Amino acid sequence: MPIKVPDTLPAREALHSEGIDLIDSSTASRQDIRPMRVLLLNLMPKKVQTEIQYARLLGASPLQVELTLMTTASYQPRNTGQDHLIEFYRTLDDIRDEYFDALIITGAPIETLPFTEVKYWEELSEIIEWSRSHVFRRLGICWGAQALLKVLHGVEKYDMGKKLFGVYDHNLEPGCASRLMQGFIDRFPMPVSRYTANNANDIESAGLQILARSEESGVAMARCKQTGDLFILNHLEYDADTLGQEYWRDKQAGIDTKPPEHYFPDNDDSKEPINRWRPYAFLLFNNWINELYQDTPFDLSSIKNA
Template identity: 80%
Template sequence: MPIKIPDTLPARATLRAESVDLIDSSTAARQDIRPMRVVLLNLMPKKVQTEIQYARLLGASPLQVELTLMTTASYSPKNVGQDHLLEFYRTLDDIRDEYFDALIITGAPIETLPFEEVKYWQELTEIIEWSRSHVFRRLGICWGAQALMKTLHGIDKFQMEDKLFGVYDHHLRQNTGTRLMQGFIDRFPMPVSRYTANKAEDIEAAGLAVLAHSDEAGTAMARCSKTGDLFILNHLEYDADTLGQEYFRDKEAGLDTALPENYFPGNDDSQAPINRWRPYAFLLFNNFINELYQDTPFDLSTIKH
């Protein structure tokens, strides 16, 4: 089944070119089916690029997914036009009385700041609290995962000496008997780009299960067994050139940025990187939506009870 996004969203052209199955609003309204309602809180500066990355993955599900784009009201990003935000994005006040199957919180380039110093931290904690009664399940990516773990489970992040930057192999934990990880092999790659981390012992002490771990990059995925909330600290959604864009941007700015590890063929930054992680991105999101479909109530308004 296709993914429903706004008919005039600029990302639609790119998604169609990739043969992502899309559905327009009028067609979706005629179908006698309840779509999976997913709200994407997009905190990344490059809004359109991030929209494409997540819509691509959600659109691969055999179920119909209705994607709602969300932004913060207390902070206006500088890298996207206000017209785009006003036309395609909604705030908490716009959807406060609605119910959703899932809330996805993206990463954000603010991870070195203490949580309380983030300009929209108070609003974000309000959104997370709202989700307890209006969203069945949460999924956080990178800083979004750290924010969720901090708010819901009191887990702190810590600053690393050096930036983790590259593509690292990750291992499934031996006790990972979950539908979410079906189809994964024991060792798989994930892109990583962050200055902070969460300790596995802190995560497990809070009652969460570590699903995937790297000897070099630490914990990659954790989950709450009670709610099914998923915390992904790395970036399976990234395009092949996303790490490269970050590397060349910093290099052009004169920063002493390290070459991303295990990324450019032969560590030659003139060579095009190969996306070795995308099959696992599709697999994980497909499993997440399939599991969500099996677990979520048909009447979403019952979530509040």
Template identity: 80%
Template sequence: MPIKIPDTLPAREALRSEDVDLIDSSSASRQDIRPMKVLLLNLMPKKAQTEIQFARLLGASPLQVELTLMTTASYSPRNVAQEHLIEFYRTLDDVRDEHFDALIVTGAPIETLPFEDVKYWKELTEIIEWSKTHAFRRLGICWGAQALMKVIYGIEKFQMDAKLFGIYDHNLQHCSSTRLMQGFIDRFPMPVSRFTANQAGDIESAGLEVLAKSDESGVAMARCSRSGDLFILNHLEYDADTLGQEYLRDKEAGADTLMPEHYYPNNDDSQEPINRWRPYAFLLFNNFINELYQDTPFDLTQIKDRT
């Protein structure tokens, strides 16, 4: 089934070129099914790139997905046209009376800051609290996952000695979330790009299950078995060249960033990286949407706080 996005969203052409199944608003309204309503809180500076990455994964589901884009009102990013935000993005006040099957909170390049020093932290906290009764399930990516775990469970992040940067293999853990991880092999790759981490002991003490972790990069995914909320500390949604773009950007800026590990063939940055993680990205998001469809109430106004 297709994904419903705004008819004039610039990302539509890029998604069409990849044969992502799209549906326009008029066609969606004629289908006699309730679409899965997903709210994407996009905190990344490159909004269009992130829109494509997540729409691509959500659009691969056999279910119809209606994607709503969200931003913060208290902070306007500098790298995106204000007209784009006004036309395609909504704020908490815009959606306050609506209900969604899921809220996705993306990463953000602010992880070295204490949570309370983030300009929109108060607003983000309000969004997360609002979501407990207006979104059936939450999915956090990288800093977004850390923010969700901080607000809901009080789990702190900690600074690492150096940036964790590259493609790392992660081991699937024995857990109760068999539907979500169905089809995964015992060891699979994930892109990692962060300066901070969360301790496995803190996560488990809060009652969350660790789904995947690595000896090199630590915890990769965790989940609340009660609410079904999912916390992904890495970036399965990344394109093949995303880490390379970050690496070149840091080099040009004079930052002391090492070449991403296990990324370029033969550690030669003149060679094209190979996207070895994309099948697992599609698999995870497909499982997530299918599980959401089975668990969510048909009447979203009946959502109760299960955190």
């Protein structure tokens, strides 16, 4: 089943070229099914690139997914045109009375800041609190996961003193029987790009279940058994060249940066990196959507009474 995105969204062309099954508004309205309503709070500077990354994964599901793009009202990103934001993005005030199956909060390049120093922290906290009564389930990526962990469970993040940067192997937790991890092998790769981490003891003390972790990069995924909320501290959604773009950007800016670990073949930055993690990205998101479909109520307005 295809994914529904705005008919004139620039990302449609890139998604179509990849063979992602898209559906236009008029066709979707004729289908006698309720689509899975997913709200994507996009906090990344490169909005279109991030739209493609998530729509690609959500569009691989056999279920119809209706993707709504969201941004903050209290902070205007510098890297995306205002016209694009006005036409395709909504704020909390626009959707305050609507209900969604899921809220996805992306990463953001602000993780070294204390939460309270983030310009839109107060608004983000309000969005997360609003989601308790208007969204069935939440999914956070990298800093988005850390923000959800902080607001919902009081779990702090810690500065590691240096950037964790590369593609690291992660192990499934022993005895992990989560439906989310069905089909995963015991050891799989995930891209990582962050200066901060969450302590495993803090996560488990909050009553959360760790799903995967790495000897090199720490906790990768955790979830709340009660709500089904998922916290992904790394970047399965990344394209093959995303870490490379970040590396070359820093090099050109004169920043002393090492190549991402385990990323370039033979650690040679003249060689094209290989996307070894994408099959697991598709698998995880397909599992996530399938589980969401099984658990979510047909009448989303009933969330407010749960």
